[in-house]
Amino acid sequence: MLLHLYIAVAVAQVPTDLVAIRGGAYRPLYPADPEVPVVTVGPFRLESRPVTVGQYRAFVQAHPAWAPGKVPAVRADESYLSRWSSGATLADEQPVTEVSWFAARAYCAALGRRLPTEDEWELVARASTDAFDASADEAWLAEILAWYGRPSTDTLSWVGRGTPNRWGVHDMHGLVWEWVEDFNNTLVSADIREAGDDERSRFCGVGAVSAQDVKDYANFMRVAWRSALEGRTTTRNLGFRCAADEEGP
């Protein structure tokens, strides 16, 4: 409780440093077009760490419309920042969670940035500490999966703690889930149950994915996770980071 009161001294929104990602090709779990199983991602820049509680507080001070209790229900559900007022102890360096997609976008926009696309995020997420594409590294996949086996009530650790991945980016796995710009693109463009056989066969085409992909349980989970979301959803394990185009502020 004390913590967030004393933070109420206005601070400027300090942006996280951006890491240049030169782009590349990756194999999505559910390619949008089964004829094109490999997606090419152009160059962009990605924040090296998830947005923290401290950074988000500064944002809320500068933009009171995003303060807890002020945001209309269509843009954030009831649990938006609910722990800020519940007396929970939150350190500035913890990743901010309980933010909706709308809120995350607004935060990034205030910095002249944007959310990464799913393709951008997934490209960077395929890197281990020593390989740009570790998607065939079973030990590494198992390590990611182990996060799900850890109790969910553990306090979130601080951002940027471990070794960065091969791109120099921290915490793509093992800390929080993250918003992407087109989180509902993969499967939810319409109510798929009414979308007819075309749509189904499109996903059935995924039956052709290599065995290796079918074993990427962590990736299945991310896709499942994203598709459970609505733009207003907020949860205790869902945060975000911003991206920017190649050139720009």
Place this chain on the structure above:
Amino acid sequence: MRNIIGLLTLSLHFGCQGTVRAAHDEAETPTSYTALEVAGGAMGDPVGSPIHAVLTSPPEVPPAVDRTTPAKVVVELEVVEKVMPISEGVDYTFWTFGGTVPGSFIRIRQGDTVEFHLQNHPDNKMPHNIDLHAVTGPGGGAASSFTAPGNQSQFSFQALNPGLFVYHCATAPVGMHIANGMYGLILVEPPEGLAPVDREYYVMQGDWYTVGKYREKGLQPFDMQKGIEENATYVLFNGSEGALVGDNALQAKVGEHIRLFVGNGGPNLVSSFHLIGEIFDKVHFEGGSLVQEQVQTTLIPAGGAAIVEFTVEAPGTYVLVDHSIFRAFNKGAVGMLKVEGPDAKGVYSGKEVDAVYLADKAAPAAPIAEASQATAAGTLSLAQQVDAGKALFQGTCSTCHQPDGKGLGDVFPPLAESDFLMADVERSIGVVLNGLSGPIEVNGRRFDSVMPPMSQLNDDEVAHILTYVRNSFGNKGDAVSPEQVARVRATTERPQGAAH
């Protein structure tokens, strides 16, 4: 915003027969309608005001429905991800329907309209949904119940078919959600209800895949590779090794008629369900309406269930097992039913069965727990190891080498004053880890027999046992450290997938 990712994944694994319905076989067949017509008057609009379903945790079962008309029944089920013991000193992060494994038991009547509320606790990490095999319709509710943490979904269905059905989570990757405990049973009573019995219980089998081996202490993560290989670390009734033994055993009295609702969540293994010392008078096999009588062992598929009924004639402890029997001895598939009452010697006379089957569990836990604490604290003493080793020896080695370590006849060599045991520590470690066969000489006597590998023991346990035998029965030696055991283990080739 709802979608069918869980189902898609299922149909993907099942070969994608072209429709989402292929996710499981619940197409509305003509048979199911016939069943309804026979039932006569079962269906129709709900009568009276909505009822809140009584849900129970295993092994309890809600009371019989006791209604002559269909009703609207509200079911509220909360998904909770939580750490619980899976075995003595071993924790696991379970994903549960209602905080228990299996999930809460739901009991309704054929023709009821169920308004289902699925809540996903805000502390949870995962989205979840529910596929009820009692639902006729694509995906069994999975599509309409897909729910992010901190949210809830609502859907309704009419229970068209009577029977005992499994429900489970169908979120991708489905295997992992089920492997973590996301299943339970829903009973749809026929309009005339079930015949009254003296007691009803709820038991559900599941197979578990952990990174550490069987009974390796600490918080054990899910092992996806073992899951894919169907190489289960544990096979359990009601989600934990202790769920139905000792003080938690099922209870009954002599002469009572008992009904068990038995499910199998899987994800992989099919159960050979058996109750040692009983014959099932009746089995509604596969949870359906046909009844088989006088059954010794009934097969319960993963994602299936059975209703078994029997009368207990004699007092004593009856042991529930998966009669794919290594699962009972080495993976935990054991439960107990304790029956009290006057002896019925005419029916059965003899000693209790559990002494044999649970020899393993007889080991007093206190010295073992003390030793593991000491190991963690780095203060492990020889005396602590001897105490822990003694307890473990009684459960593991004494059946063959005898409680006094003197061996038995020409088959089981002595450990007491054994020159073979004392000569070479590393070789003795190897004997316990890998077993031993072929001719050996102990104290001048020849043995040519087979000792099976005791690979279910972890490094600490092997170290304690060997420290004990090397300092008992007239032997005098050093302490054996877990590190020594680990070294021998590491240098031993083992087939892929074998318990390591």
